[in-house]
Amino acid sequence: MAYRAGRERQGAARIAARIVTAIVAGYAILYFVSDALGLALVSAQWTTRADAVLIATNLAFLLAPAVVIWVFAAGSMWRAVGLPFVVAALLMALAGVLQP
Amino acid sequence: MMLQLFSLYMTYTGLSSFALAMDKHHVQAFGERVGPGRTRWLRLSGSILLLMALGLWVWSLDVAMGLVSWLLWVLPIMGLIVAAGLAFVPRFTATVACRRP
Amino acid sequence: MKRTFTLSMAWLHSWAGLFFAWLLFGILFTGAIAVFHAEVTYWVTPEMRGQVHDDRDKAIEVGRAYLEEHAPDARLWRLTLPSEREPVVKVYWRDEKGNGTTRRLQPDTGETIQRETRGGGFFIDYHYMINLSRKDIALGPVGLWIVGMAGIVMLVACISGIVVHKRIFRDLFLFRPGASRHRSWLDAHNVLSVLPLPFHIIIVYTGLVTLYWLYVPAGINSLYAGSEDAFRREAISQHYVSLLDAPPPGPPAPMMSLPAINRQAEAQFGAGKTAYLTMRDPNRANAMVEAFRTRADRVTQQVEQIAYRGIDGRQIRIVEHSTATKIQSFVAAIHFVEWGGAVIRWAYFLVGLAAAAMVATGLVVFTAKRETKRGAPPWLRLVQAVNVASVAGLCIACAVFFWAERLTPADLPARAGVPVKFFFLSWLACLAHAALRPPHCAWREQFALAAFLCFAAPMLGGQGWLHLISWDTTRLFFDLTFWIFGAVFAFLFFKVKGTPTRSVHRHELVA
Numbered sequence: 261m262a263y264r265a266g267r268e269r270q271g272a273a274r275i276a277a278r279i280v281t282a283i284v285a286g287y288a289i290l291y292f293v294s295d296a297l298g299l300a301l302v303s304a305q306w307t308t309r310a311d312a313v314l315i316a317t318n319l320a321f322l323l324a325p326a327v328v329i330w331v332f333a334a335g336s337m338w339r340a341v342g343l344p345f346v347v348a349a350l351l352m353a354l355a356g357v358l359q360p
Numbered sequence: 361m362m363l364q365l366f367s368l369y370m371t372y373t374g375l376s377s378f379a380l381a382m383d384k385h386h387v388q389a390f391g392e393r394v395g396p397g398r399t400r401w402l403r404l405s406g407s408i409l410l411l412m413a414l415g416l417w418v419w420s421l422d423v424a425m426g427l428v429s430w431l432l433w434v435l436p437i438m439g440l441i442v443a444a445g446l447a448f449v450p451r452f453t454a455t456v457a458c459r460r461p
Numbered sequence: 462m463k464r465t466f467t468l469s470m471a472w473l474h475s476w477a478g479l480f481f482a483w484l485l486f487g488i489l490f491t492g493a494i495a496v497f498h499a500e501v502t503y504w505v506t507p508e509m510r511g512q513v514h515d516d517r518d519k520a521i522e523v524g525r526a527y528l529e530e531h532a533p534d535a536r537l538w539r540l541t542l543p544s545e546r547e548p549v550v551k552v553y554w555r556d557e558k559g560n561g562t563t564r565r566l567q568p569d570t571g572e573t574i575q576r577e578t579r580g581g582g583f584f585i586d587y588h589y590m591i592n593l594s595r596k597d598i599a600l601g602p603v604g605l606w607i608v609g610m611a612g613i614v615m616l617v618a619c620i621s622g623i624v625v626h627k628r629i630f631r632d633l634f635l636f637r638p639g640a641s642r643h644r645s646w647l648d649a650h651n652v653l654s655v656l657p658l659p660f661h662i663i664i665v666y667t668g669l670v671t672l673y674w675l676y677v678p679a680g681i682n683s684l685y686a687g688s689e690d691a692f693r694r695e696a697i698s699q700h701y702v703s704l705l706d707a708p709p710p711g712p713p714a715p716m717m718s719l720p721a722i723n724r725q726a727e728a729q730f731g732a733g734k735t736a737y738l739t740m741r742d743p744n745r746a747n748a749m750v751e752a753f754r755t756r757a758d759r760v761t762q763q764v765e766q767i768a769y770r771g772i773d774g775r776q777i778r779i780v781e782h783s784t785a786t787k788i789q790s791f792v793a794a795i796h797f798v799e800w801g802g803a804v805i806r807w808a809y810f811l812v813g814l815a816a817a818a819m820v821a822t823g824l825v826v827f828t829a830k831r832e833t834k835r836g837a838p839p840w841l842r843l844v845q846a847v848n849v850a851s852v853a854g855l856c857i858a859c860a861v862f863f864w865a866e867r868l869t870p871a872d873l874p875a876r877a878g879v880p881v882k883f884f885f886l887s888w889l890a891c892l893a894h895a896a897l898r899p900p901h902c903a904w905r906e907q908f909a910l911a912a913f914l915c916f917a918a919p920m921l922g923g924q925g926w927l928h929l930i931s932w933d934t935t936r937l938f939f940d941l942t943f944w945i946f947g948a949v950f951a952f953l954f955f956k957v958k959g960t961p962t963r964s965v966h967r968h969e970l971v972a
Contacts, residue, residue, distance in 0.1 A: 278462065295679035302684060310696035311785040313680025317673040318789065321666065325616040332462050332473045340462065359683060364804070379634040424760045424791070425801050433808035436657030439634070440815060443652045447636040
């Protein structure tokens with residue numbers, strides 16, 4: 261019984277970790293993708309400032325559900341929780357580099 | 361207005377053709393399975409009816425309004441009507457769509 | 462997460478679906494009602510009369526006279542001309558502290574309409590931010606964030622639903638009302654989800670990207686130094702007449718006749734196509750009047766705007782929208798549907814209700830599947846209570862809103878918030894009721910109440926007769942819709958029968 265209770269608690273913790281990841285890393289990816297993409301569009305001078313924000317954010321929204329699905333579909337905890345946070349951190353760095 | 365009503369009716373017949381092309385619903389409506397030739401005919405005529413319905417709808421409005429509204433509501437609402445019809449009055453649904461066994 | 466992708470998606474669909482369905486039913490149901498927001502405001506304000514007012518010059522003069530009398534020193538005025546859906550003149554002004562005031566006037570006599578109401582605007586506000594704005598919670602637009610999250614989850618549910626529902630084309634029209642309870646509810650859920658699937662996905666996506674800068678202020682923070690105003694001026698041109706770095710007001714100088722300026726604008730927009738006029742620094746030397754075109758005949762949310770100098774009507778600028786803005790404007794308009802006329806609005810209303818029904822049937826499937834297992838889990842009782850409250854309770858709350866609008870006296874000060882309070886109080890009461898009664902009784906009783914409220918609503922205050930006598934078709938259709946809803950709730954009341962598992966719940970209550 262104790263063993264099963266332990267396994268269930270571990271299960272709950274893993275599910276909680278995925279939920280937190282989906283929300284936090286999911287939003288972070290959404291935020292930094294639109295950040296980096298918008299900055300890239302502006303520095304490449306392909307569009308105006310306002311248009312860059314518009315295009316980048318609208319496209320980033322397409323990603324958001326995909327990230328959530330990934331977090332819950334991925335097999336190991338590393339792929340489900342670790343990877344999204346790493347990706348978010350990389351995007352944050354990219355956006356930081358592109359800042360004017 | 362008349363054009364739009366006719367387009368709605370054509371969407372209904374097109375969608376019910378697709379439904380009746382399936383064994384499950386053909387049996388519901390006519391009591392017998394659908395043969396392969398009939399399946400092809402139902403699907404082909406269904407596609408033509410849907411395309412004509414879309415064309416008429418877009419013609420009665422404009423391209424933007426027409427495409428958006430046909431895709432987002434004409435199709436779903438007529439689809440729901442066909443589904444409900446097949447569930448409760450399958451024979452009548454088929455008759456209204458001018459389909460006989 | 463589970464053994465296979467499909468199993469993971471099934472788990473995600475059920476659990477994310479459960480928690481967010483409680484929110485989403487309300488969002489989708491109020492969203493469907495919000496399609497008719499102008500008609501809601503019209504119905505709750507009997508003072509509005511339905512005759513088409515062709516004299517736009519008179520309407521403008523009426524509005525201007527009111528603004529000059531009540532807000533001569535305000536730096537920003539807005540005058541909304543009467544339209545087919547809202548036959549009143551709306552005047553708005555902003556004072557030095559930035560607080561806005563709106564008043565509605567009769568277009569022919571200029572008489573003020575005393576009755577303050579949020580009308581259809583309440584349903585819009587609930588739909589996109591559950592009525593929790595920055596004014597209620599200082600942290601930020603929390604309601605907006607919650608609805609945004611619910612939107613993403615709905616997209617996730619649509620995608621996971623497609624993954625789970627393998628026989629998507631073969632079962633496209635499959636609905637077996639006579640099958641086992643669980644099976645027929647699942648059929649209904651599938652049919653309501655798959656047939657309108659393009660609608661669900663497109664409506665949610667367009668809703669999220671309409672206010673993209675509020676959800677993801679990345680661009681504003683990086684490229685506009687955090688100034689939302691500066692961004693809106695460039696992107697949406699809405700605040701061209703904003704007071705942000707506006708020059709100080711010049712010396713007083715009489716403004717040119719507004720109807721004359723409007724005629725200039727309508728020469729370019731089309732006759733009768735001006736929606737509203739904004740005036741910055743009215744009756745000053747640097748006054749500016751900007752005319753905005755109507756949205757009613759095009760699928761576009763951003764409209765043509767022309768700015769004129771106030772003192773002599775000389776055209777200063779026409780706003781040019783970039784291609785990206787035009788595309789986003791089209792996308793937003795798909796969500797807002799202020800175009801296309803009554804037929805399109807009814808269509809959106811029906812499909813929106815289908816979306817709400819999809820969510821409700823999903824909730825029933827969730828509990829039906831777990832009720833039949835031996836020994837339903839103890840938390841199922843709680844889930845069932847919240848189900849009843851989020852579906853039937855929310856419908857009751859909406860009906861109570863209309864009742865409160867009818868019954869609250871027109872001249873009560875701060876009247877606009879009263880029906881909103883009743884909305885939330887009645888919803889809480891429904892939650893309490895659902896927690897105390899066994900699930901099937903809770904469903905039946907709440908549907909019965911909803912049916913009663915809907916049947917009686919048109920007759921409150923004797924208004925129903927007035928609608929009939931004056932043959933006010935908009936209001937009559939509204940009354941008819943109330944009765945149709947009443948009939949639907951009554952049908953659901955009769956349909957919810959006691960089931961063998963009811964006795965199980967009684968025992969759980971006692972234990």
